[in-house]
Amino acid sequence: MAAPPSTSTPTAAGATASSSASTSASAANDHDGTPRSAAAKALPVRDKDSFNKLQVERYVTRDWHYSVAMKDAQERFEKDMQQTRDKIDDYNLIKTQRLYFPPSKLYGEGYRGYGNGYTDIDPRMRAPFPAQVIYPSQKPRPGKRQSHPLRWKKRELKKQAEQHEELVPIRIDVDWEKIKLRDTFTWNLHDRVIPGELFAQHLVEDLGIPLDAQHKPVLDQVTLQMRDQLNDFYPLVFSEEDALDPELPYSAYKNDEMRILIKLNVTIGGVTLVDQFEWDINNPLNSPEEFAASMTRDMSLSGEFTTAIAHCIREQCQVFTRSLYSVGHPFDGRPVEDPDLIAAFLPSPLPSVFRPQQQAKEYAPYLYELSDADLERNEVIFSREQRRQKRSINRRGGPQLPDLKERQRTIRTLLVSSVLPGAAPNMEESTLYKRVAGAPPTTRKRPGARDGEVSDSDDSEDSGPDSPGVSQLGGTARTRGLRGAASAAQQRITNLGRSETPEASIVHHHETRRNLGRSLRDTRDETEEPTQLIVTLKVGKDKLRRLLQNPRARFTPSGSQTPSTPAHTRIPSAAAAAATSMPPPSTPASNGQALPAQLGTPLPQGQIGRQPAPPPVAGQPPPPAPPPPEWLKNCLQQLKQTYTFDNFEGMMKYSAINPDTEMPISVPAGSQPPEGARWMFLPRIRCLDCPGKLYTPGPEMTAGNFEVHLRNKQHRQKVDAREGRDTAAGTT
Known part of the structure; x- marks a missing residue:
């Protein structure tokens, strides 16, 4: 293979030789320095004009680059806009031609149903089997629930596990129109996972109340009561100190035992649990949840009683803790100085580990089951007793303490479930809605009795033979008290051989007939619409005499009867001696003349002569x-x-x-x-x-x-x- 011809020329060769010679000559002149300094002086020096010229050239070059970039961006924007317009035109064409090209012609008929829907059915149509894709987040929740499901992350659970647990007793009592919602539970004060509003939504839905605008006041009241009780919580302070003298017992120099009396009165469904026991609120090792679980396990009760007992213990402990905060107790083992608190706490230390034989039965739990009518009557009597206790509080001076003698009764609204133990089988037995007049009775009652009414026979049964007769209450106050004490002692001696567990018919035998007669007005539903209106008026003697003397004045010009002559109207002197439970017949006047019989329905006040x-x-x-x-x-x-x-x-x-x-x-x-x-x-x-x-x-x-x-x-x-x-x- 021949070599390529050389492209070099004599001129190029001469230039190369001359450049080599000049390089060697410059290298040779570096030693003495004279020729090199002369060449350095010949180099141009940069002045201000040349620098400004360089800057202007840079500015112009930068503007050229920017204009080119702007032009490229404009071209890309126009290209994207044209593509978007083409897509819009394509979609408009598909929309206009949709009727002529159904999905079955494009994709086939598919499986024709079988859970997948039909191909030609529009997803927006209300069809039996709509052909639409439902994602897991869009699926309706079981039971048509509208609240958001509970979701939490592992990172949040890890942070929550590091928080200290402080359980707060929460009592929910909502009375709104026909709904009466009552529930008790404990809530962790340091809970950072579940929001309180979300828990309230789940609670309301669990009880069968829909989350709509009509029932929004119920949800608002539940959320408000939870927030108020959480803000009003006072945690108990436990102080740990070393012993002052290892040779002496701890009780020799300090006594921080705070024993209180816990009283349980829990009603779930038709079963009521009554018990009382002692509890030390200043012992951090006492666990209300463990005690409640052990108690319900021994008595074979449902889980509803476990949480209710734990709530009662924490709620009553919170009452005493709030009182200690009110009087400024330091929680360092010092004795309590307030006299009311000293009287409320049990004496410490214990004089004996054995309880007296006379009090043994008072500290034993017992269960009893009552009917719906008995439960309502007992609830009315219990609420009246609570109001009486609140009125009897008279603390002169000092901080206002809670009522340490008051023990709230726990009544829970049942869940409707056929699986959970202790739940209500239907909505009527859950006691969520108030019982109105005219509803079918759930228990056997006497003929003619209305719902929620306490009859005379019930009064006589509740009074029983234990109630003293009217003739036994005569004499002075001193002799009357002596005879009452003697009668009570005789009754106790008679019942020595009987069990002191109260029966269903004598649970509230201390209520007199007059109190039970008044419970008719308390138990009557507020939403009940009366079928008749009874107006009782008091007529003066002079006006009554004029009416009896002038019969024509008894009628109005419209022909309706005046309210002064109905059969249930009574003279003030006669009305004082008449019974207040039902209107008696007409009472004769003092002059011997009788009131005429009722001729029509009495008119309300201000409508006579309408x-x-x-x-x-x-x-x-x-x-x-x-x-x-x-x-x-x-x-x-x-x-x-x-x-x-x-x-x-x-x-x-x-x-x-x-x-x-x-x-x-x-x-x-x-x-x-x-x-x-x-x-x-x-x-x-x-x-x-x-x-x-x-x-x-x-x-x-x-x-x-x-x-x-x-x-x-x-x-x-x-x-x-x-x-x-x-x-x-x-x-x-």
Whole structure:
């Protein structure tokens, strides 16, 4: 293979030789330095003009690069916008041609159902088997629950495990319309995993209350009560100190034992647990949860009782702890100085490890099961006893301490479940909703008794033979107390051989018949709509004599009967001696004449002399009012003779009446009245000196209520300002 021809030229060779010679010559001149210094002086020196020129060239070059980058970015932006427009056009084309190309023609018919849905069904359609993809986060929760599920991370659990556990007793008691929710539990004060609002949502849903706008007040009250009790918690301080003298026992120089009496009264369903025992609140080794688990295991009770017992112990310990904080106790083993707290704590140290034989049965647990009616009656009596205890507290001076004698009764609303032990089988037995009148009875009652009513037979059974007779209560206070003590001692001697465990029929035998008779009003549901309205009026002797002498005055111009003559109306002297539980028949007056029989339904206060009116017509003014009744004109004429300077007149007000309660309904302007409302003209009194107000006549067919307004100080000032002088002197 031949070598490539040389491309070098003589000129290039000469240049190379001359460059080599110059290099060697410069190297040779480096030794003496003379020729090199001359060459250095010949180099150009940079001045200010050359530097500015260099900077301008750099600026221009940078602007050129930036303009090129901006042009490239603009081209990319236009390209992306064109691609987006093309996609929009494609999707619009698919949308217009969707009816002609269903999914079955594009992807096939699939498996035709079998849990996958049909291919041609639109996911947005309400079809039996919609063809749509449901992700796990979109699946409805079992039981149609709306609250968010509980989720936590391992990192959060690790941090929570390092926190100190401080259990706070929480008591929930919500009474809203027909719902009565009651529950007790303990909550960790240092819980950082589960939010309180989320727990409240789960609690409300577990009990069967939906999370909608209608039941939002229930959720708000549960959350508020939890927050308030957590903020009002006082932890107990435990101080650990070394012994001052190892030779002496700890009790020789310090006594930090704080024993209290724990009283249990837990009702879950129809089973009630009653017990009392001693507990040391200053011992950190005492665990209410372990004690409750051991107690329920020994008595074979459900888990509901375990948590309820632990809550009761912590709640009663918290009452004493809050009292210690109130008096400024240092929690260092010093004795308590407050006399009320000293009386509330049990004596320490113990004089003997054995309890007296007379008190042995008082510290033993017992269970009893009652019916629904007995539970409601006992609950009313228990709440009345709590109110009496609160009224009896009278602490003079010093900090206000909680009631150390009060022990709240624990009643829980049951869950509805067929799996959990101790749960309610249906919503009626869960006691979540109040029992209203007319509901089917769950227990056997006497004929004619209403729900929640305490009958006379129940009173007699609760009173029993232990109640002393009325004839035994005579004499002075001293002899009456002696006879009462003797009767009680005789009864104790008689029952020495019997068990002291209370039975269902005598649990509250200390309540008298009068107290149980009044429980009828307490146990009646607030939401119950009465089927009738009974009005009891007291008639003066002079007015009664006038009514008996003038029979025509008993009727109003509209033909309705006045409330002064119904069969249940009583004279004040006779009403004092009559029973208060039910209205007796008409009582004869002192002059020997009897009241006439009832001829119609009595009217409520302020509706005597009312007249029916046509319903309003949209877009038209209300119908003209008739003149007021004659008795109202006569009463106002008599008042005019007494109050000569006052200006007032009678009128008939156009009002809507509730057909069930016979009471007026307020209908705001521009709103529709409720369905079924009746319209009436009601007699009213208008004071011209006090505009904007209407006054109801009464009592009965008089204007005594309006006369109270005429004596009012502000009204008299307005009359004096109008007349320009003191009008009280002219009032006869």
